[in-house]
Amino acid sequence: MNLKQLSVFLENKPGRLGHPCKALTEAGINILTLCLADTEQFGILRLIVKDWEKARAVLEKAGCIVNISQVLAIEIPDRPGGLESVLSILEPNAVNIEYMYAFTLKRSGNAVMIARIEDADRAVSILNGKGVSVLDAAAFYALTQVN
């Protein structure tokens, strides 16, 4: 059920984001979704791509510090209350979401929420029990495929 996310360490100064993006462009790697977390001092660029191993190699070759972590891709209805419906399942079970970001899929009418959850396996079984689908990598990539 787990999806691989790449994180890249960036200093918080102008022009730093361009460097990893340029490396990916040159290697022809498409970014499916991303999120940038920043503090006063540094930033963490989080990326989802299809071929994460290739992306890691490309980024590391470009001198980036890359971290691979497991995230969950949770499919949620793209309508008011969609996100809340998932959160209301997780919260009573004391599942802690460390961070999340989301994007919508025009084709399916659904949205995907990428979440970093410490106890991912437990979260998956709770969500599945309530009929919420947690996408595995293959399903996720199929959904994000552009025609």
Add this chain to the structure above:
Amino acid sequence: MSDSPAFPDSRSDFLGVAELESLQLKRLQVIVSSSYDNVPLTRRRMDERGLKPEHIKTIADVARLPFMQKTDLRDTYPYGLFARPMKEVVRLHASSGTTGKPIVVGYTREDMKVWTSVMARTFCAAGFTEHDIVQNAFGYGLFTGGLGAHYGAEALGAAVIPISGGNTERQIMVMQDFGVTAICSTPSYFLHLIEAIETTGNGFKGLKLKTGVFGAEPWTDGMRAHIEERAHIKAYDIYGLSEIIGPGVAAECSQQSGLHVFEDHFLMEIVDPKTDEVLPDSEEGELVLTTLSKQAIPMIRYRTHDMTSIIPERCACGRTIRRINRISHRSDDMIIIRGVNVFPSQIEAALLKVEKSLPHYQIVLSRKEGLDQIEVQVEVTSGMFNDRVGAMEQLQKKMSSAIEHVVGLRAYVRLVEPQSIARSQGKAKRVIDNRNEGTSR
């Protein structure tokens, strides 16, 4: 115009050469004997060279004796180099060492008299008199600066205000209300005070301040010009180190042209830091000091790692004791931050406590509002990188508190991207010192 020995002990500043040298030799022989008899480390090292105290027949014979290092004090921590029993010791001080443990120095009643005397001579050389009201902003405590200056100024008959460092508002209030005429502090703290005073309504108008004695960290003639111009005072440099006595080893006179070493108590040599050869006057090398009167911890040929040269010419002030140039730099990598001795190896040790392998790092020193700031830049490695912001901030905090624990100063840790610290021949330059760039702003 020559200075006069206004303070009785200052007469020793004007001794004839023959008189001074005979006094030095007599004292050197006593100190070598006492060290040989009472300090096992010195005895062992002299025995290894087949040296006995009676071999010291001239002052030049000092060069036959083995050197002592800061590590000797650390290795024998706390009291291993004491030549007198604790019942004769009346004071203990400590300064930062290279591993987190301080080094400990002790004084007998007689040592305290000598220290007080050389500090009184220090202030006398800067023109202090019994009419002065002295604001002593050197830190009181284990650091030798505060109490050393206190005793000296008091012995001279000045009125001493033991305000210690910090609390700028109170410093300014005291300076105004008490009619302070002289101040002692680190030069960087005084720069901070200048800026704070300038923001008050009257600035320096109405203040009676006319003299400042500054030390405990290196400063430049450029900083002196800046201080004298902005505060309308005369600023004097002093030199000392805890291992030898504290402040009171050397001091500037009215000429402000080199620091007179109190040679009747401290025998100086300049050596080549690489070959250990004694260098002639005027040549720059490492200052090596032998304490001629110290009873509790006699130091023989102590390597200060401070680079300077002897000025052989007689000073226009009339003092016969010779001068050294202002300390230009160190022969090792020690840096002095807010009067605290810091080695890059301490920062390294702290970083290693947090991370298993040593990341690339760089220490960047700057000055903000007259106070030294340390920033430690650490290149993030894949081992320490985490996708959680909180974890990275936690890492930063851990590194910062590990450094504070070892060095005793707060450092700002900045995480930087790999390869962003410039390297020359594969090695990163460990220290970037921007403190004396331009003025204090």
